[in-house]
Amino acid sequence: MSKRPAIASLADDSPAAGGVAAVDRALNLLAAFGNDTPALSLSALAERTRLYKSTVLRLLASLEHAHLVVRRADGCYVLGSGVARLHAVYAQSSSSESLVMSVLHELVAATRESAAFHVRQGTQRLCLYRVDSPQPVRDHIRAGELLPLDRGAGGRVFQAHCHEGDEALGEQIRRQQVITLAGDREPQLAGIAAPVFGASGQLAGVITLTMPRERLEPVWAEIVKNAGRRLTEQLGGMLPVHTALSG
Known part of the structure:
Protein backbone atom coordinates (compact mmCIF):
# COMPACT_ATOMS: atom_id res chain seq x y z
CA MET A 1 0.00 0.00 0.00
CA VAL A 83 3.23 28.18 -23.10
CA ALA A 84 3.85 31.01 -25.57
CA ARG A 85 2.46 28.90 -28.40
CA LEU A 86 -0.72 28.14 -26.46
CA HIS A 87 -1.17 31.80 -25.61
CA ALA A 88 -0.80 32.76 -29.26
CA VAL A 89 -3.43 30.20 -30.25
CA TYR A 90 -5.72 31.44 -27.46
CA ALA A 91 -5.37 35.06 -28.55
CA GLN A 92 -5.94 34.24 -32.22
CA SER A 93 -9.02 32.18 -31.42
CA SER A 94 -10.82 35.25 -30.17
CA SER A 95 -12.73 37.10 -32.90
CA SER A 96 -12.79 40.09 -30.56
CA GLU A 97 -9.07 40.78 -30.92
CA SER A 98 -9.39 43.48 -33.59
CA LEU A 99 -12.15 45.28 -31.68
CA VAL A 100 -10.25 45.20 -28.38
CA MET A 101 -6.99 46.30 -29.96
CA SER A 102 -8.71 49.18 -31.73
CA VAL A 103 -10.08 50.50 -28.42
CA LEU A 104 -6.70 50.07 -26.73
CA HIS A 105 -4.94 51.98 -29.50
CA GLU A 106 -7.48 54.79 -29.13
CA LEU A 107 -6.82 54.97 -25.39
CA VAL A 108 -3.06 55.16 -25.92
CA ALA A 109 -3.48 57.84 -28.59
CA ALA A 110 -5.66 59.92 -26.24
CA THR A 111 -3.48 59.57 -23.13
CA ARG A 112 0.00 58.42 -24.25
CA GLU A 113 -0.16 55.80 -21.51
CA SER A 114 -0.27 51.99 -21.65
CA ALA A 115 -3.62 50.25 -22.16
CA ALA A 116 -4.49 46.59 -21.69
CA PHE A 117 -7.40 44.17 -21.65
CA HIS A 118 -7.51 41.51 -18.93
CA VAL A 119 -9.61 38.37 -18.48
CA ARG A 120 -9.96 36.34 -15.32
CA GLN A 121 -8.02 33.09 -15.08
CA GLY A 122 -8.81 31.30 -11.85
CA THR A 123 -7.48 33.32 -8.93
CA GLN A 124 -5.50 35.64 -11.21
CA ARG A 125 -6.06 37.87 -14.22
CA LEU A 126 -4.44 37.36 -17.59
CA CYS A 127 -3.20 40.30 -19.65
CA LEU A 128 -4.69 39.16 -22.95
CA TYR A 129 -3.99 42.25 -25.08
CA ARG A 130 -1.68 45.19 -24.48
CA VAL A 131 -0.60 48.40 -26.24
CA ASP A 132 2.44 50.13 -24.76
CA SER A 133 2.80 53.81 -24.02
CA PRO A 134 5.11 55.55 -26.53
CA GLN A 135 6.92 57.12 -23.57
CA PRO A 136 10.18 55.51 -22.40
CA VAL A 137 9.17 55.43 -18.72
CA ARG A 138 6.28 52.99 -18.29
CA ASP A 139 5.39 49.69 -16.68
CA HIS A 140 6.52 46.62 -18.58
CA ILE A 141 3.73 44.08 -18.27
CA ARG A 142 3.40 41.95 -21.40
CA ALA A 143 0.47 40.14 -23.01
CA GLY A 144 0.35 36.66 -21.56
CA GLU A 145 1.44 37.64 -18.06
CA LEU A 146 -0.66 36.88 -15.00
CA LEU A 147 -1.42 39.53 -12.38
CA PRO A 148 -3.11 39.34 -8.96
CA LEU A 149 -6.80 39.96 -8.34
CA ASP A 150 -6.26 41.59 -4.96
CA ARG A 151 -3.95 44.38 -6.12
CA GLY A 152 -4.19 46.96 -8.89
CA ALA A 153 -7.16 48.74 -10.43
CA GLY A 154 -7.88 45.91 -12.86
CA GLY A 155 -7.85 43.26 -10.16
CA ARG A 156 -10.18 45.32 -7.97
CA VAL A 157 -12.75 45.49 -10.78
CA PHE A 158 -12.75 41.69 -11.10
CA GLN A 159 -13.16 41.37 -7.34
CA ALA A 160 -15.98 43.92 -7.27
CA HIS A 161 -18.09 42.10 -9.85
CA CYS A 162 -17.49 38.74 -8.16
CA HIS A 163 -18.26 40.20 -4.73
CA GLU A 164 -14.80 39.40 -3.45
CA GLY A 165 -12.38 41.54 -1.47
CA ASP A 166 -13.28 44.91 0.08
CA GLU A 167 -17.07 45.16 -0.20
CA ALA A 168 -17.19 48.95 0.27
CA LEU A 169 -14.71 49.44 -2.56
CA GLY A 170 -16.57 46.86 -4.61
CA GLU A 171 -19.85 48.72 -4.22
CA GLN A 172 -18.14 51.94 -5.33
CA ILE A 173 -16.72 50.21 -8.42
CA ARG A 174 -20.04 48.60 -9.33
CA ARG A 175 -21.81 51.95 -8.96
CA GLN A 176 -19.27 54.14 -10.79
CA GLN A 177 -18.06 51.48 -13.29
CA VAL A 178 -14.50 52.80 -13.07
CA ILE A 179 -11.77 52.94 -10.43
CA THR A 180 -8.56 54.97 -10.16
CA LEU A 181 -5.84 53.75 -7.79
CA ALA A 182 -2.24 54.84 -7.15
CA GLY A 183 0.35 52.55 -5.58
CA ASP A 184 -2.04 49.63 -5.14
CA ARG A 185 -0.05 47.05 -7.13
CA GLU A 186 3.32 48.79 -7.33
CA PRO A 187 4.21 51.91 -5.26
CA GLN A 188 5.37 53.89 -8.29
CA LEU A 189 2.44 53.00 -10.57
CA ALA A 190 -1.13 54.21 -10.93
CA GLY A 191 -3.97 52.60 -12.81
CA ILE A 192 -7.49 53.23 -14.05
CA ALA A 193 -9.79 50.32 -14.85
CA ALA A 194 -13.30 49.81 -16.20
CA PRO A 195 -15.38 46.68 -16.78
CA VAL A 196 -16.42 45.19 -20.11
CA PHE A 197 -19.64 43.14 -20.04
CA GLY A 198 -20.89 40.17 -22.01
CA ALA A 199 -24.26 39.48 -23.63
CA SER A 200 -26.10 38.74 -20.38
CA GLY A 201 -24.49 41.51 -18.38
CA GLN A 202 -21.78 39.30 -16.86
CA LEU A 203 -18.22 40.60 -16.57
CA ALA A 204 -16.28 39.62 -19.71
CA GLY A 205 -13.03 41.46 -19.03
CA VAL A 206 -11.45 44.65 -17.78
CA ILE A 207 -9.79 47.53 -19.60
CA THR A 208 -6.87 49.14 -17.76
CA LEU A 209 -4.77 52.24 -18.30
CA THR A 210 -1.47 52.29 -16.37
CA MET A 211 1.18 54.94 -15.89
CA PRO A 212 3.79 56.24 -13.43
CA ARG A 213 1.74 57.74 -10.61
CA GLU A 214 3.11 61.25 -11.16
CA ARG A 215 1.59 61.25 -14.68
CA LEU A 216 -1.90 60.25 -13.51
CA GLU A 217 -4.63 62.59 -14.79
CA PRO A 218 -8.01 62.24 -13.01
CA VAL A 219 -9.91 63.23 -16.18
CA TRP A 220 -8.76 59.97 -17.80
CA ALA A 221 -11.19 58.01 -15.62
CA GLU A 222 -14.12 59.09 -17.80
CA ILE A 223 -12.16 58.20 -20.95
CA VAL A 224 -11.47 54.69 -19.65
CA LYS A 225 -15.05 54.25 -18.48
CA ASN A 226 -16.38 55.24 -21.89
CA ALA A 227 -13.91 52.87 -23.56
CA GLY A 228 -15.28 50.02 -21.45
CA ARG A 229 -18.84 50.87 -22.38
CA ARG A 230 -17.99 51.25 -26.06
CA LEU A 231 -16.22 47.90 -26.15
CA THR A 232 -19.18 46.31 -24.35
CA GLU A 233 -21.47 47.54 -27.14
CA GLN A 234 -19.09 46.48 -29.92
CA LEU A 235 -18.79 42.97 -28.49
CA GLY A 236 -22.57 42.63 -28.31
CA GLY A 237 -22.62 42.92 -24.54
CA MET A 238 -24.96 44.80 -22.29
CA LEU A 239 -24.58 46.76 -19.07
CA PRO A 240 -26.02 45.22 -15.89
CA VAL A 241 -29.47 46.59 -15.11
CA HIS A 242 -28.41 48.66 -12.09
CA THR A 243 -25.58 50.19 -14.15
CA ALA A 244 -27.80 51.06 -17.09
CA LEU A 245 -30.30 52.75 -14.77
CA SER A 246 -27.70 54.73 -12.83
CA GLY A 247 -25.29 55.47 -15.66
Missing part, protein backbone atom coordinates in the same frame (compact mmCIF):
# COMPACT_ATOMS: atom_id res chain seq x y z
CA SER A 2 1.40 3.37 -1.00
CA LYS A 3 2.07 5.86 1.77
CA ARG A 4 -0.19 8.91 1.68
CA PRO A 5 1.42 12.28 2.45
CA ALA A 6 0.66 13.74 5.87
CA ILE A 7 -0.45 17.00 4.22
CA ALA A 8 -2.59 17.01 1.08
CA SER A 9 -1.08 18.61 -1.99
CA LEU A 10 -2.42 21.92 -3.25
CA ALA A 11 -4.11 20.14 -6.17
CA ASP A 12 -5.77 17.65 -3.82
CA ASP A 13 -7.41 20.55 -1.94
CA SER A 14 -9.61 21.34 -4.96
CA PRO A 15 -9.49 18.49 -7.52
CA ALA A 16 -11.31 18.74 -10.82
CA ALA A 17 -14.58 16.81 -10.67
CA GLY A 18 -14.11 13.73 -12.84
CA GLY A 19 -10.56 14.82 -13.64
CA VAL A 20 -7.16 13.16 -13.40
CA ALA A 21 -5.14 13.81 -10.25
CA ALA A 22 -1.79 13.78 -12.05
CA VAL A 23 -3.01 16.42 -14.50
CA ASP A 24 -4.32 18.58 -11.65
CA ARG A 25 -0.90 18.38 -10.00
CA ALA A 26 0.97 19.19 -13.21
CA LEU A 27 -1.23 22.23 -13.77
CA ASN A 28 -0.57 23.35 -10.20
CA LEU A 29 3.14 23.22 -10.98
CA LEU A 30 2.61 25.55 -13.93
CA ALA A 31 0.47 27.85 -11.78
CA ALA A 32 3.35 28.19 -9.31
CA PHE A 33 5.20 30.40 -11.80
CA GLY A 34 4.35 34.10 -11.76
CA ASN A 35 5.65 37.62 -12.34
CA ASP A 36 7.59 37.52 -9.08
CA THR A 37 8.69 33.90 -9.51
CA PRO A 38 9.61 33.34 -13.19
CA ALA A 39 12.25 30.75 -12.21
CA LEU A 40 11.78 28.15 -9.48
CA SER A 41 13.99 25.41 -8.06
CA LEU A 42 12.82 21.87 -7.47
CA SER A 43 12.59 22.58 -3.74
CA ALA A 44 10.55 25.74 -4.32
CA LEU A 45 8.14 23.91 -6.63
CA ALA A 46 7.70 21.11 -4.10
CA GLU A 47 7.07 23.63 -1.32
CA ARG A 48 4.57 25.68 -3.33
CA THR A 49 2.55 22.67 -4.47
CA ARG A 50 2.98 20.55 -1.31
CA LEU A 51 4.19 17.60 -3.39
CA TYR A 52 7.11 15.24 -2.80
CA LYS A 53 10.21 16.17 -4.81
CA SER A 54 10.13 12.75 -6.48
CA THR A 55 6.56 13.43 -7.67
CA VAL A 56 7.51 16.90 -8.87
CA LEU A 57 10.41 15.48 -10.88
CA ARG A 58 8.15 12.99 -12.67
CA LEU A 59 5.62 15.69 -13.50
CA LEU A 60 8.36 18.05 -14.69
CA ALA A 61 9.66 15.36 -17.05
CA SER A 62 6.27 15.28 -18.80
CA LEU A 63 6.00 19.08 -18.84
CA GLU A 64 9.51 19.37 -20.31
CA HIS A 65 8.60 16.83 -22.99
CA ALA A 66 5.66 19.09 -23.98
CA HIS A 67 7.94 22.19 -23.92
CA LEU A 68 5.83 23.70 -21.15
CA VAL A 69 8.83 24.04 -18.82
CA VAL A 70 12.58 24.18 -19.36
CA ARG A 71 15.35 23.30 -16.91
CA ARG A 72 18.10 25.91 -16.89
CA ALA A 73 21.80 25.26 -16.38
CA ASP A 74 21.51 26.42 -12.76
CA GLY A 75 18.90 23.74 -12.07
CA CYS A 76 15.94 26.11 -11.87
CA TYR A 77 12.86 25.67 -14.03
CA VAL A 78 11.17 28.32 -16.20
CA LEU A 79 8.15 28.24 -18.49
CA GLY A 80 8.88 26.93 -21.96
CA SER A 81 8.00 27.84 -25.52
CA GLY A 82 4.89 25.67 -25.41
